[in-house]
Amino acid sequence: MDFKRRYTPEQEEFRNEVRTWLAENVPTDLKRPLESSHLDPETWDKVQVVRRAMGVKGWLHPTYPTQYGGGGLSSDHEVILQEELEKVDMPKVYDNTLDLPALMVWGTEEQKQEILRPRLLGETAGWQLFTESSAGSDLASLQMQAVRDGDDWILTGQKVFVGGDAGYADESTKVPDSNQMGELFTLAVTDPDAPRHRNMGYFMVPGGAEGITVRTQDLLVGQGKRQIFMDGVRIPATRLIGGETQGWQVAQTTLEIEHGGGGDVVPRSRTLEKFLKYAQEKGLHKDSHNQQAMMQAYIDNEVLRLLGMRNFWMYSSGQEMTWHGSQQSAWRRESGIRIGDVIREVAGLKALLDFEDPGAPLAGEMEVHQRESLTAAHPGGTIEVQKVIVARRLGISRTRERAAPTPSTAKSK
Ligand SMILES: Cc1cc2nc3c(=O)[nH]c(=O)nc-3n(C[C@H](O)[C@H](O)[C@H](O)COP(=O)(O)OP(=O)(O)OC[C@H]3O[C@@H](n4cnc5c(N)ncnc54)[C@H](O)[C@@H]3O)c2cc1C
Known part of the structure; x- marks a missing residue:
């Protein structure tokens, strides 16, 4: 069997365009550090400039539809982009993109415009807040609560092992600012009386929302070091993705991709x-x-x-x-x-x-x-x-x- 990929002349032309653009737009001194946790704020900003410019071209998420900030391109174009980016060896700002398929599949048109679009354009990053101290492998036993109050939801609880390493805003606390935290996609119990898997909602919480505290724990590696506490964090009901007890189903769209899908x-x-x-x-x-x-x-x-x-x-x-x-x-x-x-x-x-x-x-x-x-x-x-x-x-x-x-x-x- 021949596993070699072959490209059409049109695709090779696209590769040249990507290569030329990257050569002109990625500073040559911008190289991936040994550990992502060593990305200093200056490097973070420089990478973000390139990412945003790529977002405008639709190259950050090439196969997503253009009306939501994607490139509307084929998976072959995605392969070419990834191959050329790999050669450039640019550092990565932390952006967990596992919420994107869930937003695409379960989000309303308004949510796609307001939340998905800035994510696809690289304007906001994503952090995944699923794991709790008693809910890792057995994620369905999570405890964070979400209580409906008029047009809002109020979230209270804590998450651990949250990835979101790059770019410390404050070197002394090693805690990033809300801009770097971007969108926090999380699961919280909306109906404590409902059975497992039918009792939670999938929420998009803005990183800068009032009531959020971030702590950093030391681990063997740069990833997964954040503990995030939510104390009565109020978010509009429009930030619930899917139905109010459908969070487990929405999360499957995230988890299937996370599991290698x-x-x-x-x-x-x-x-x-x-x-x-x-x-x-x-x-x-x-x-x-x-x-x-x-x-x-x-x-x-x-x-x-x-x-x-x-x-x-x-x-x-x-x-x-x-x-x-x-x-x-x-x-x-x-x-x-x-x-x-x-x-x-x-x-x-x-x-x-x-x-x-x-x-x-x-x-x-x-x-x-x-x-x-x-x-x-x-x-x-x-x-x-x-x-x-x-x-x-x-x-x-x-x-x-x-x-x-x-x-x-x-x-x-
Ligand atoms: C570096 C790092 C980054 C991370 N980043 C994130 C993140 O960004 N966001 C996030 O939400 N979470 C994150 N996590 C958390 C991660 O998803 C959990 O650590 C993982 O799901 C395991 O959960 P746990 O640590 O609670 O272990 P436990 O679930 O307590 O498991 C302990 C042990 O029991 C075994 N076990 C459990 N259930 C079974 C079973 N049914 N059958 C057989 N064996 C079993 C496990 O394999 C493991 O060896 C991160 C973790 C690390 C280490």
Whole structure:
């Protein structure tokens, strides 16, 4: 089978346009830092200028409809954009985009104009506030309350492990400002007497709303460090997406994509690629055990790439997906840990030297990978949870479950 992508002359022309535009608009000194948490406010602002300009061109979310701020382009254009962006290696400002498909599928026309449009144009970022201290894997047991008051909802409760790392507004507190927080998409109980899965709403809370407190907890990695407290946060009823007890269903549109249902355009482990080159340069591959381990890591990474491409193709051609997303998600997490083990095994303890140590290989990137490969097993459903989903959808678990339909938001040709 030939897995090579081929492009039409029109698509190659588009690639040239993208390449030229990026060369003219992305400052050459704007390079991705080792950890996203190290994005300083100045860099954050510079990246945001580029993002907004891309948003105006419809290139931030190329397959979404133009009337909502997307590009109205095909998934092939998206692939080209992602490939060229990857080469530029620009830092990423934190923007969790998992609310976008939910807004597209469940939002009213007004909500699409008022909330989705600024998100697609890159004017506001997104933060995902789902997890609570007693509701991670078992998300449906969440406790945050939403009480209706006239034309408003009032939210009270707390969320943990919230991603939203880049760009500290205040270096002493390490807490970002409301501009950087953007839209907080969250779930809260609207009817405490209703049964599980039928008792919550999906809300879009403006980051700057009164009554929000943000704390930062130290974790092994830059991601997921925020704890967010809402104390009587008042938001207009127009910020409820879907029905007032339909939040679980709306959240499935977010979670299906989070569980890998959207696939990956350019999935690869950049650290592994650099590590394999480093190991060859140092002659580490000459040891037969190392050679076997390095090949295994290469194969793990290649399988992940193919699963990601398959899912992207299925999603963008509007096919119904069941276990496919969670299969890729479980593989990504498990293979990430295995690849981390191989790097440590072959490079030795040097793999644990961080960026401050002049002897650190790859300027400390291996050390960051050691931490990230462990923590990446958790966000968006752990390895065990992904396996439970696959088992249910294959019909080999105690409870058989048909996949919630994941309407594709991609514009396929
Ligand atoms: C770096 C990072 C970033 C994150 N970012 C976000 C974010 O932006 N927004 C957000 O809302 N959340 C975020 N999270 C939270 C993440 O989604 C949860 O950590 C995850 O869902 C697991 O929940 P938990 O930590 O409460 O663990 P628990 O649910 O308490 O699980 C503990 C252990 O039990 C296992 N387990 C649980 N249920 C089962 C089962 N049915 N069968 C078998 N084993 C089971 C789990 O696999 C795990 O090993 C982030 C987490 C991390 C670490």
